[in-house]
Amino acid sequence: MPAQPIEVKPGDERYDALRRGFNQRWIAHPDHIVVATSADDVSAALTTFLSKPANTKRRITVRSGGHCYENFVSSHDVGVIIDVSPMNRAYYDPSMKAYCVEAGATNWHSTTQLYRTTGRALPGGSCYSVGSGGHICGGGYGLLSRLHGLTVDYLYAVEVVTVADGRTPRVTVARKDSDDPSLRDLWWAHTGGGGGNFGVITRYWFRDLPQPPAQVLLRSVAWKWEQFQQHPDLFKSLVRRYGQFFEHEHAGNGPDFIHRYGYRDLFTLLKLTHVSNGKVGLIIQMDGTSDDSPARLKAFLDYITEGFTAGTQTYVHETVLDQPTGEHPAQRELFIPTLLPWLTATQSLNDSGPNRCGKYKSAYHTKAFTEEQIDAIHRHLTDTTYENPDALLQVDSYGGMVNDVAPEATAVPQRSSVMKLQYQAYWTWDKDADANGVYDYRDADKDSGIAEPHLRWIRNFYKDVYKSTGGVPAVPDVALPASQTSNTDGCYVNYPDVDLDNATLNTSGQRSPRLYYKNNYKRLQRTKQRWDPKNVFRHAQSIRPPERS
Numbered sequence: 001m002p003a004q005p006i007e008v009k010p011g012d013e014r015y016d017a018l019r020r021g022f023n024q025r026w027i028a029h030p031d032h033i034v035v036a037t038s039a040d041d042v043s044a045a046l047t048t049f050l051s052k053p054a055n056t057k058r059r060i061t062v063r064s065g066g067h068c069y070e071n072f073v074s075s076h077d078v079g080v081i082i083d084v085s086p087m088n089r090a091y092y093d094p095s096m097k098a099y100c101v102e103a104g105a106t107n108w109h110s111t112t113q114l115y116r117t118t119g120r121a122l123p124g125g126s127c128y129s130v131g132s133g134g135h136i137c138g139g140g141y142g143l144l145s146r147l148h149g150l151t152v153d154y155l156y157a158v159e160v161v162t163v164a165d166g167r168t169p170r171v172t173v174a175r176k177d178s179d180d181p182s183l184r185d186l187w188w189a190h191t192g193g194g195g196g197n198f199g200v201i202t203r204y205w206f207r208d209l210p211q212p213p214a215q216v217l218l219r220s221v222a223w224k225w226e227q228f229q230q231h232p233d234l235f236k237s238l239v240r241r242y243g244q245f246f247e248h249e250h251a252g253n254g255p256d257f258i259h260r261y262g263y264r265d266l267f268t269l270l271k272l273t274h275v276s277n278g279k280v281g282l283i284i285q286m287d288g289t290s291d292d293s294p295a296r297l298k299a300f301l302d303y304i305t306e307g308f309t310a311g312t313q314t315y316v317h318e319t320v321l322d323q324p325t326g327e328h329p330a331q332r333e334l335f336i337p338t339l340l341p342w343l344t345a346t347q348s349l350n351d352s353g354p355n356r357c358g359k360y361k362s363a364y365h366t367k368a369f370t371e372e373q374i375d376a377i378h379r380h381l382t383d384t385t386y387e388n389p390d391a392l393l394q395v396d397s398y399g400g401m402v403n404d405v406a407p408e409a410t411a412v413p414q415r416s417s418v419m420k421l422q423y424q425a426y427w428t429w430d431k432d433a434d435a436n437g438v439y440d441y442r443d444a445d446k447d448s449g450i451a452e453p454h455l456r457w458i459r460n461f462y463k464d465v466y467k468s469t470g471g472v473p474a475v476p477d478v479a480l481p482a483s484q485t486s487n488t489d490g491c492y493v494n495y496p497d498v499d500l501d502n503a504t505l506n507t508s509g510q511r512s513p514r515l516y517y518k519n520n521y522k523r524l525q526r527t528k529q530r531w532d533p534k535n536v537f538r539h540a541q542s543i544r545p546p547e548r549s
Helices: 039-050 053-057 107-118 132-137 181-189 225-230 232-251 256-261 293-304 342-349 371-381 400-404 441-446 452-465 512-531
Strands: 006-008 032-035 059-063 078-083 090-093 098-102 155-162 170-175 200-206 215-224 267-273 279-287 338-341 357-365 391-397 419-427
Touching (some): 039 200, 090 107, 098 132, 215 342, 232 256, 232 293, 279 293, 338 342, 371 391, 371 452, 419 452
Parallel strands (some): 032 078
Antiparallel strands (some): 006 032, 155 170, 155 200, 215 279, 215 338, 267 279, 357 419, 391 419
């Protein structure tokens, strides 16, 4: 008789830690957490859960790294959480002629294990503790993506525990070249279809993984908000020219140096913080093996900061990024351009920030910001009625090799964007609402007003930036004038946002399925109908079978 999986129940000292993830807003009250070490453990957990009729109204959810931004994994309607984090190996699998990454492997596991043993790497995220289970199937990206594409662009196969009949778990391996079309659909659905939709992912396999540059050039720089407040036109110029640089690069126009040098190896994170942070930051990574990298780095910075200095007068000075910005810590050491081995650099930049409460929103931009968007960004970041140094808009450079793939080749349809935006607000409970002498999640349960200022700020910010398209970054649609969707292309499913389905906040007529998946949603629905018609795997924004949509 096979051994039963580990179950952590209320009263176990581990229970309180394992029923929550990274975002402390969401605390579940499951009957137990299954700590799975194999696909057999997952199958056993599903068999037990599905054998109880009372569980049809409760959800079974899955956690790898625990970074789901909404309450899709941890909520009051969750009966069981399957924690696959112990399944965390990354290795070459000769039987598949592919590199295997288990679903519980974090970005840190996959980076260090694959690179040290094979010299290869997934072009995945810079947050070390994000789990592969959700990161990859949502179309994960990172600092190598402009040079090497998305994680899913290399996906060859996926192992998923499915329950197509709603009762009997089956360990299913779906390959890109499977003979069965329904298996090919299941593989395709995991190239950007998001987590918690079709089954429990246990393993991924990848072929032709790229080799990262042996050395990379890093730099961080900051500018004081105090000087931007004296010269708001220069803040707006920074935002404008940053977007224009990547639009020019993608379109093949603009200044000659952009195309003469070539910048696909450049990945940047512009940290447009709230004024209360004190500094706006920028983190840069480039291929360091080219002799011209320092010159290319300088040319990029000179372009986006044009006007900061005029003659002998400097209006906005470069300074050290000595403030935390969102999920990244201070980067004092990188003020001077620094050459490091790629793995060492990845260790330097990998961070998740402290565990706290958060709200997030996302957007793809296919062109530079409009003047109306720039004005809205400046207006909300300088809002003095709100004070939070951990509130920001992070603007990542995007495109490059990501845009070399057709929108229908994977479930990720956004293949013409030049920037990827993440609106972020972080906070702690900061109030002993239940008067027990400590701060914890029960204070938020007692007083919903703890989160309200932060939710109000980020919602108003987002709605204002995309005012012309109904409060969201709409995708091009015949229902909207082309001029209103000239520079946006929807949202990123790995930064889920339930507000997209709120008719008060989103008046565009496009709900989350359209904003996340565009025209790919119908194929995802057909795949859902084949592999999970009973809707066992579900959450507030999961793929719905066609009859439920």
